[in-house]
Amino acid sequence: MTxxxxxxxxxxxxxxxxxxxxxxxxxxxxxxxxxxxxWLSESTKQRIDEVIKTLHxxxxxxxxxxxxxxxxxxxxxxxxxxxxxxxxxxxAVMDEVEKRGYRLFIAVTRFDRKRxxxxxxxxxxxxxxxxxxxxxxxxxxxFFRSLENSSCPILLTxxxxxxxxxxxxxxxxxxxxxxxxxxEAQGCRRVLCLTxxxxxxxxxxxxxxxxxxxxxxxxxxxxxxxxxEEFMERVLLDRPDGILVQGNQGLDKTAWFPPDYQPRIVEFxxxxxxxxxxxxxxxxxxxxxxGKMVDVLVGQIERPSARRVRVEIPTEFVPQNxxxxxxRSLPEKNSFSTYATSNGGR
Amino acid sequence: MTxxxxxxxxxxxxxxxxxxxxxxxxxxxxxxxxxxxxWLSESTKQRIDEVIKTLHxxxxxxxxxxxxxxxxxxxxxxxxxxxxxxxxxxxAVMDEVEKRGYRLFIAVTRFDRKRxxxxxxxxxxxxxxxxxxxxxxxxxxxFFRSLENSSCPILLTxxxxxxxxxxxxxxxxxxxxxxxxxxEAQGCRRVLCLTxxxxxxxxxxxxxxxxxxxxxxxxxxxxxxxxxEEFMERVLLDRPDGILVQGNQGLDKTAWFPPDYQPRIVEFxxxxxxxxxxxxxxxxxxxxxxGKMVDVLVGQIERPSARRVRVEIPTEFVPQNxxxxxxRSLPEKNSFSTYATSNGGR
DNA sequence: GTGAAAGCGCTAACAA
DNA sequence: TTGTTAGCGCTTTCAC
Numbered sequence: 001m002t003x004x005x006x007x008x009x010x011x012x013x014x015x016x017x018x019x020x021x022x023x024x025x026x027x028x029x030x031x032x033x034x035x036x037x038x039w040l041s042e043s044t045k046q047r048i049d050e051v052i053k054t055l056h057x058x059x060x061x062x063x064x065x066x067x068x069x070x071x072x073x074x075x076x077x078x079x080x081x082x083x084x085x086x087x088x089x090x091x092a093v094m095d096e097v098e099k100r101g102y103r104l105f106i107a108v109t110r111f112d113r114k115r116x117x118x119x120x121x122x123x124x125x126x127x128x129x130x131x132x133x134x135x136x137x138x139x140x141x142x143f144f145r146s147l148e149n150s151s152c153p154i155l156l157t158x159x160x161x162x163x164x165x166x167x168x169x170x171x172x173x174x175x176x177x178x179x180x181x182x183x184e185a186q187g188c189r190r191v192l193c194l195t196x197x198x199x200x201x202x203x204x205x206x207x208x209x210x211x212x213x214x215x216x217x218x219x220x221x222x223x224x225x226x227x228x229e230e231f232m233e234r235v236l237l238d239r240p241d242g243i244l245v246q247g248n249q250g251l252d253k254t255a256w257f258p259p260d261y262q263p264r265i266v267e268f269x270x271x272x273x274x275x276x277x278x279x280x281x282x283x284x285x286x287x288x289x290x291g292k293m294v295d296v297l298v299g300q301i302e303r304p305s306a307r308r309v310r311v312e313i314p315t316e317f318v319p320q321n322x323x324x325x326x327x328r329s330l331p332e333k334n335s336f337s338t339y340a341t342s343n344g345g346r
Numbered sequence: 347m348t349x350x351x352x353x354x355x356x357x358x359x360x361x362x363x364x365x366x367x368x369x370x371x372x373x374x375x376x377x378x379x380x381x382x383x384x385w386l387s388e389s390t391k392q393r394i395d396e397v398i399k400t401l402h403x404x405x406x407x408x409x410x411x412x413x414x415x416x417x418x419x420x421x422x423x424x425x426x427x428x429x430x431x432x433x434x435x436x437x438a439v440m441d442e443v444e445k446r447g448y449r450l451f452i453a454v455t456r457f458d459r460k461r462x463x464x465x466x467x468x469x470x471x472x473x474x475x476x477x478x479x480x481x482x483x484x485x486x487x488x489f490f491r492s493l494e495n496s497s498c499p500i501l502l503t504x505x506x507x508x509x510x511x512x513x514x515x516x517x518x519x520x521x522x523x524x525x526x527x528x529x530e531a532q533g534c535r536r537v538l539c540l541t542x543x544x545x546x547x548x549x550x551x552x553x554x555x556x557x558x559x560x561x562x563x564x565x566x567x568x569x570x571x572x573x574x575e576e577f578m579e580r581v582l583l584d585r586p587d588g589i590l591v592q593g594n595q596g597l598d599k600t601a602w603f604p605p606d607y608q609p610r611i612v613e614f615x616x617x618x619x620x621x622x623x624x625x626x627x628x629x630x631x632x633x634x635x636x637g638k639m640v641d642v643l644v645g646q647i648e649r650p651s652a653r654r655v656r657v658e659i660p661t662e663f664v665p666q667n668x669x670x671x672x673x674r675s676l677p678e679k680n681s682f683s684t685y686a687t688s689n690g691g692r
Numbered sequence: 693g694t695g696a697a698a699g700c701g702c703t704a705a706c707a708a
Numbered sequence: 709t710t711g712t713t714a715g716c717g718c719t720t721t722c723a724c
Binding site for chain 1: 357404405406407408409411412417426427428429430432433434436437440449450451452454467468470471472473497
Binding site for chain 3: 359360361372376378379405408410411412413
């Protein structure tokens, strides 16, 4: 015979419900989907509802998805969720995705190219409706070309002009511009900017270079591979008088600097915190970013269009004396600062 | 007509591959599943493989799952992944699950009862093969009874004797016993133990009470609802001379205690860190826990059995002078300590 | 209002 | 070795 095992899931189906309620299978379907064009009689509805409850019927999401040609699932592909920023990101995306009636499927690449590709293939095979893709490993052009031709909408969380995909990212320039102006006003002559491996900080900073009298330097630093020590070595060697640095990565501890060298520090931060030792923060409006991201992707899913969407969320420099005010105005709580570990008093 | 939209995913199916390769659909299926009992001729295999590549064919995981009656997906239900411990947990579970050929589907409840139930229902509807369930909200007995009768294996990450489900959890007693002994040896007469809302620390500690001369107290403390301040208030009021506390929750900052009150502190910790200010750590072997968890669940999925499995992973007290040694012996890196935020020097 | 029918894409038992 | 076939559980058009 052909039956996989008579009742693979050992569970109640719409057919059972229909039989028990004395109606046809399609009625049950309609009842569930709340289809308007076929108004069921109140009595029928009630009977179906009753049977569903007594039988503990659960519609099979798999079958629904197969038939409808839509899984209502969005994939999130990222390097890791075990760091506070990653976890916060994933959780916020989950929120926004669910708010729009989709499920979120997370895959973690650990910054590994092979894992990244496998996970992507997996998602595509799963008939996922759209993908939010945080580039976490270097890849070749061929790979991106193949993504561009995919029928599944893919959204990048950074702007890579050379990749023809939708993207929603931060425009760091306004924030950086005002931060550097501030540092200059405070007398800084040399500013070091710490950039990540897969973000566009460096490029965006370069585009600003002409505007300033002070000397701008950058240092690429990546959580997955670089250590604090490497960073501190570089900084202590160079001794710039101003530093632009990603917040929440443990690099901002002024306690780490010797007394004779106390540079001014400005943090890039999604969830700024009142830190008197800092000069200010380049605020990256986190929720707005995620919300827009999911908006764009869901838009592409529900109203497919060949036109690529590229959104840039503006950033803003907030001097230290206005940080607590900013904090109060934020919808989100700084959920992970609570969990911060000290390093035992030194 | 009945077609949802002729080609819902606009994609190549096994039928297309079969036609192009001049074989029947079932052959393609067999080729993919690598079924042994039907050895295809080399030439056929090659032809199929070629067509798959040129057509960029992707097997539809949804259809496979529906037909096979198995999704090869495990669900993880937890309160949140935006804190270092939660994120680390989720990522480790993902690792172990994928190692065994399953996908992981994560749902976050934010410690909300309704969300928890919705997510659970979602997973069940999705025909998920098994669930790892980290209790994150209080629930009534009826709810647990319904889980116990579910045909989908559910595994708890804590031992709740009154709930008849599989569980893999820590046995805190050996670690706590030795820690308290240590504290007693150091002259402590009153020890305060900080317990979470959904764990069994309190019960396990109570079972040890008779063994000690010192006075044992407990305080239930939960990240989702309680604040540092509440804790500090309580501690400063009571001034116990020994404290047992969950690590990595920001409660261990000896800097917070006034100079005239410096209690001895022992941390429960999954990823201990060398902190000179601590007296030692109750080590919870993290990876072993997760690995065992997934082992048990996959076991129940692949060889269903009515017998419930309850595993307890023993813990161990490690005095401060042996912590760095312990650290070196651990397979995992203390990934999140890197990300710790300081609170700006105070 | 209701029900019959035609699949979504894939698998696996069985026949050839 | 290869092909045929009967579904997995659900949705939706179309005729009654």
